[in-house]
Amino acid sequence: MSISTDFSVAIAGAGLSGLCLAQYLMRAGIDVHVYERDPGPFVRRQGHRIILDRYGLEALRESLPRPLYRLALTTGDEPGGHLRFTDSRLRDAFTINFKDEPHATRQVDRLTLRSILQSGLDGRIHYGKTAVAVDSGDPARPRLRFSDGGAAAATVVVGADGVGSALRAQLMPDADPANTPMAGIYGRSPLRRNGESIIPDALRTSGVLAIADRPGRAFFFTSMRFGERPREAFARLAPGSYAPTGDDYVMWALLLRQEEVPLDVRGELRALWKLAARMSANFHPLIRRLVDTAELDTTVLNLFATGRRPRQWAVPRATMMGDAVHAMPPFGAHGGNTALRDAALLGHRLVEARANGTPVEEAIAGYQNEMVPYAFRAVDTAARLMRRLTGGAAAPHWMLTRVLPRLHRVTVPEA
Ligand SMILES: Cc1cc2nc3c(=O)[nH]c(=O)nc-3n(C[C@H](O)[C@H](O)[C@H](O)COP(=O)(O)OP(=O)(O)OC[C@H]3O[C@@H](n4cnc5c(N)ncnc54)[C@H](O)[C@@H]3O)c2cc1C
Numbered sequence: 001m002s003i004s005t006d007f008s009v010a011i012a013g014a015g016l017s018g019l020c021l022a023q024y025l026m027r028a029g030i031d032v033h034v035y036e037r038d039p040g041p042f043v044r045r046q047g048h049r050i051i052l053d054r055y056g057l058e059a060l061r062e063s064l065p066r067p068l069y070r071l072a073l074t075t076g077d078e079p080g081g082h083l084r085f086t087d088s089r090l091r092d093a094f095t096i097n098f099k100d101e102p103h104a105t106r107q108v109d110r111l112t113l114r115s116i117l118q119s120g121l122d123g124r125i126h127y128g129k130t131a132v133a134v135d136s137g138d139p140a141r142p143r144l145r146f147s148d149g150g151a152a153a154a155t156v157v158v159g160a161d162g163v164g165s166a167l168r169a170q171l172m173p174d175a176d177p178a179n180t181p182m183a184g185i186y187g188r189s190p191l192r193r194n195g196e197s198i199i200p201d202a203l204r205t206s207g208v209l210a211i212a213d214r215p216g217r218a219f220f221f222t223s224m225r226f227g228e229r230p231r232e233a234f235a236r237l238a239p240g241s242y243a244p245t246g247d248d249y250v251m252w253a254l255l256l257r258q259e260e261v262p263l264d265v266r267g268e269l270r271a272l273w274k275l276a277a278r279m280s281a282n283f284h285p286l287i288r289r290l291v292d293t294a295e296l297d298t299t300v301l302n303l304f305a306t307g308r309r310p311r312q313w314a315v316p317r318a319t320m321m322g323d324a325v326h327a328m329p330p331f332g333a334h335g336g337n338t339a340l341r342d343a344a345l346l347g348h349r350l351v352e353a354r355a356n357g358t359p360v361e362e363a364i365a366g367y368q369n370e371m372v373p374y375a376f377r378a379v380d381t382a383a384r385l386m387r388r389l390t391g392g393a394a395a396p397h398w399m400l401t402r403v404l405p406r407l408h409r410v411t412v413p414e415a
Contacts, residue, residue, distance in 0.1 A: 007354045010035065010144045010154035012131035012167060017322035017339035018160035019117035022124060024063040024347030030354065033152060034121070035129035035144060037161070041118060042111070042242065048186060048251045048298075049107045049224040051207075052076070056337035057106075059344035067237040068116050074228045074237070075116075075246070077107040081205035085389075088212045088219075090284045090412045095206075107222065111244045112230050119241040131159070132166055134318045142317045156350065156360055157318040160343075163305060165324035172310040172320060177327040180304045180383070182216070182390055183261055184253040184330065185276040187294040191223050191248035198289060199223050199250060200412050209389065210283060216390050219280055219287050221252040252290050253330075254280055255390060258303055269299045285414055304329035306383050309376050310368075319364045321346060326375040331385035334378040342371050 009025055011018045014036035025032040052060070052072075061069050083096040098105045118125060130147040134157050137143075143151040159167035168175065191197055197204075207222035226246045234243035254276040265271035276299075277291045307326040313319065322339030346367045353363035 007031065007350075008033075008154040009156045009158060009350065010152045011158045011160050012144055013159070013161035013322075013324070014038075014041075014118070014125050014127075015160060015162055015322065015339070016113070016117070016336050017343040018158070019114065019121070019125075020059060020063050020340050020343035021158065021160065021321065021347050022121055023065075023068075023117060024344060025350065026121065026124070027063070027065065028347070028351040028354075030351065032124060033154075034125045035131055035146065035152065036125060036127050037130040039128045041114075041125070041127065048188060048300075049077075049109050049222070050113070050336045051105060051107050051333040052340075053105045053333065053337045055341040059337075059340035062344045063340075063347060064116070065120065068119055071116050071119075071233055071237040072108055072113060073106075075108065075112050075226055075230050075233050077225050077227060078205065079104045079106040081105075081107075081207070083207045083209070084203075086208060086210045088210050088283045089414065090208065090210055090286065093211070107224055109224055109226065109230075109244065109246075112226075112246070115230075115234075115242050115244060116238065119238045130166070131161060133170055134159075134167060134315050136315050136318070139316045142315065155317065156364065157315075158346065159318070159320040159324050160322050160339075161324055163323040163327040165320070167318075168320065168324055171313065171315050171318055172325065173314050174312055175308045175310040175325070177305040177307045179258070180306060180329060180386065181257050181259070182255060182304045182329060182386060183258045184220075184255050184302045184304065185261075185272050186251070186253045186298075186300045186302060187273065187276060187291065188298040189250045189252065189290050189293040189295065191225070191250055193293065197223075198286075198293065200286070202412060210287060211389060212283070216257045217279065218255040218390055219252065219283050220255065221250055221287065221290055223250045224248060250290055252287075252294075254291070261301065266301055269296055272301055273299045284412065286412055302330070304386065307376070307379050309372060313364075313368060317360055317364065319346065319368060321371075325371070326379050328379045328382040329386045331382045331389065332378070334382055338375050338378050342367075342375070345371060 008031040011034045014034045022032045080098045085093045133145045135143040142157045143153045144157045145151045210219045225248045230243040230246040305327045321342035349363040349367045
């Protein structure tokens with residue numbers, strides 16, 4: 001494919017949305033470069049899976065070359081499954097069922113997805129580049145500036161630098177995210193011990209949110225089973241790209257109040273894991289086993305925040321996508337899907353503008369006007385779900401933990 005340099009895009013952040021946009025633009029022959037703060041592509045374990053819904057899958061289908069999209073599907077878990085809401089002893093309150101059509105909601109390993117999104121972008125992702133600001137001295141050619149003093153000029157600059165975005169204060173000055181009372185300590189544990197699955201058959205295809213007796217605490221877990229081993233699938237569909245190990249695992253998260261996480265443990269993996277172990281002591285023995293068998297280096301603390309609607313986009317020819325705009329708590333699994341949707345939408349608008357001569361400013365405004373409503377619907381839904389499931393309101397909590405579980409059989413006996 002020949003790349004024309006009359007129209008170029010500089011993206012800050014090689015996360016889900018930044019890489020997805022780069023793929024979209026590359027396919028259309030647009031000169032795109034991604035600047036990432038991390039010193040290399042796989043320096044963080046990123047030990048979790050994400051659920052792709054129809055928006056996330058559609059965005060990937062539109063952005064990726066066919067073999068890479070097939071790679072995402074084939075290495076993902078089987079489609080469908082359930083999300084169960086239970087009490088702390090894993091007695092069902094209610095269950096949501098997902099469709100199991102070939103392109104329906106499915107889990108994918110995040111590291112594998114990132115590797116897929118990086119495939120074919122050789123020489124276009126620049127690591128160790130921390131974006132700090134956008135210079136708009138020449139409004140037709142904004143420059144993305146880096147902490148090392150360098151800069152990259154482009155037709156359009158895109159901030160895709162995640163929830164802690166360094167560019168947000170400048171590009172969307174009135175939209176700093178609001179803190180929430182809740183946090184999650186995330187971990188991951190091998191799915192099998194001595195050849196046996198740690199997850200009982202009844203929960204094979206279920207994500208489970210177990211709500212504790214006291215409001216403000218819950219435990220989530222789900223198993224990630226690779227459909228096809230990444231090594232073989234990458235060799236066939238993306239030879240030469242890095243294939244993650246592909247050992248099946250259980251991702252889990254202890255949800256708790258931020259005030260329960262002392263400041264001095266926040267960056268300490270072992271202390272965080274110990275806190276998770278202590279706080280899950282009253283849950284079902286299966287949950288305690290998951291925490292006991294965790295791989296320590298995958299422990300992550302996430303302080304949940306909610307994005308605020310931007311009212312003003314302050315820098316011409318610069319825009320933002322993903323968590324940098326619309327951070328949301330992880331309830332409903334919309335964050336990554338919305339980020340991917342943004343990338344495909346912005347890609348579409350830019351490619352269309354270049355093809356038919358629409359001014360770039362109009363294309364960007366069109367993207368922003370369409371993105372803000374759907375993204376902030378997702379933010380509102382996630383925040384509402386968080387309040388319902390972990391908030392202090394007595395009636396919903398009583399219903400979830402006392403009434404509904406009594407009506408159902410025991411799913412996992414406490415052996
Ligand atoms: C444990 C966990 C589970 C999740 N599960 C789901 C799920 O099931 N479904 C779902 O839809 N979402 C899920 N999410 C949310 C999802 O991961 C995020 O919404 C998504 O990654 C956002 O994509 P992004 O491109 O905006 O940012 P990110 O993917 O966070 O990428 C931002 C990138 O920018 C880089 N960066 C940061 N600052 C700078 C800078 N100054 N200069 C250059 N680069 C910079 C970062 O290093 C990073 O690579 C989950 C999140 C977590 C933590």
